[in-house]
Amino acid sequence: MARHTRSSDWGFPRWRPYGAEREAVKVRLCDRHGCEAPGDRPAPKSPNNPERWYFCETHAAEYNRNWNYFEGLDAEEAARREADERRDASGYTESRHNGWAxxxxxxxxxxxxxxxxxxxxxxxxxxxxxxxxxxxxxxxxxxxxxxxxxxxxxxxxxxxxxxxxxxxxxxxxxxxxx
Missing domain, CATH: 1.10.287.110 (DnaJ domain)
Structure with missing residues (x-):
């Protein structure tokens, strides 16, 4: 028989925000070695790979600064992929009248x-x-x-x-x- 446990909610007025729990919340830490900040920004481990790193904001910015999508590809393959990307994203190119910046x-x-x-x-x-x-x-x-x-x-x-x-x-x- 299941044992009924008492709620820590004492009714109205509520002393905590709605949805707040007393139990510890699981927080994923940044995957950068030695970093204790929450890792809430996913980044791909490699192109076309579903696996992700999870970094804090500082380390995600550092990771993105050094990211090279075409790394490991020969020049011909990189040019082909770039042409495909440009062709596929042609509907999202910036309009000429928005080039005022x-x-x-x-x-x-x-x-x-x-x-x-x-x-x-x-x-x-x-x-x-x-x-x-x-x-x-x-x-x-x-x-x-x-x-x-x-x-x-x-x-x-x-x-x-x-x-x-x-x-x-x-x-x-x-x-x-x-």
Whole structure:
């Protein structure tokens, strides 16, 4: 016969919030060695794997900062997966009229980031700094200045392409519909 136990609830008024229990609550700790914080943020152990790590907020941020989805893939497979991701997420791409945000806030595309890298600029560079870097590098690598240098010609073409990408992005960013 089941033994009836007395409730610790003494009726009205309730001295605890609704749903509160006196028993200990099970808390999963962070999977990072030595961390005693609650591990309430799941993170995948590897791509396409259902197993998860559970980190605290600090260690989840550290884990995500170093995460590389394409790690361990050859260049061809990584390019194929990236193309698939872009194709599948095409409905979620940012509309052009929402591209009003300034630089450095995550609104730059991957092509813009590569172009900034070619010009040797930081992520949050203003367009005036882009223009100055482009002029300086174009003058130093121009085929008229270095007539028989094939490397300088390649660098010049890369600099020109990078500037075109950033100029187009800037025009798109400042263009306002009527």
């Amino acid at each position: 300034g630089p450095g806030d995550g609104s730059r595309s991957r092509d813009e980031m590569r172009a900034l890298e070619v010009l040797g600029l930081e992520v949050d560079a203003e367009f005036e700094a882009v223009r100055m870097a482009w002029r300086r590098l174009a003058k130093s690598n121009h085929p008229d200045v270095k007539p028989n240098d094939a490397e300088a010609a390649k660098r010049f073409q890369a600099i020109q392409a990078a500037y075109e990408v950033l100029k187009t992005a800037e025009e798109r960013r400042i263009w306002k519909p009527d």
